[in-house]
Amino acid sequence: MEKTIAGVNLNVDGEGYLQDISQWNKEIAVEIAKEEGVGELNDDHWKVIDYLQEQFKNGAALTIRSVGKSGVTDIKGFYSLFPDGPLKKASKIAGIKKPVSCI
Numbered sequence: 001m002e003k004t005i006a007g008v009n010l011n012v013d014g015e016g017y018l019q020d021i022s023q024w025n026k027e028i029a030v031e032i033a034k035e036e037g038v039g040e041l042n043d044d045h046w047k048v049i050d051y052l053q054e055q056f057k058n059g060a061a062l063t064i065r066s067v068g069k070s071g072v073t074d075i076k077g078f079y080s081l082f083p084d085g086p087l088k089k090a091s092k093i094a095g096i097k098k099p100v101s102c103i
Helices: 026-035 043-057 064-068 075-081 086-094
Strands: 002-005 008-011
Touching: 002 026, 026 086, 043 064, 043 075, 043 086, 064 075, 064 086, 075 086
Parallel strands: none
Antiparallel strands: 002 008
């Protein structure tokens, strides 16, 4: 299915996750963050987003616990940056597919 975000037509799944990370850019991330109720992205948000993209590209299984142990942020910080489902929201904003560990 297609969705237009930041003026770009994107291929997304039924939950709005990008199907092709190569379509992602920072303007799209900013718009998705607004849609997800995260608000303005700061340096700490971008560190988590960069970490998730890197792990995704390396084929690592993403979990809240792995992000908390990454050194990028702790679990409490992750929840404060991306409230109400941090891994789901952060993954969507990062332009990666929904992690298997997310319900």
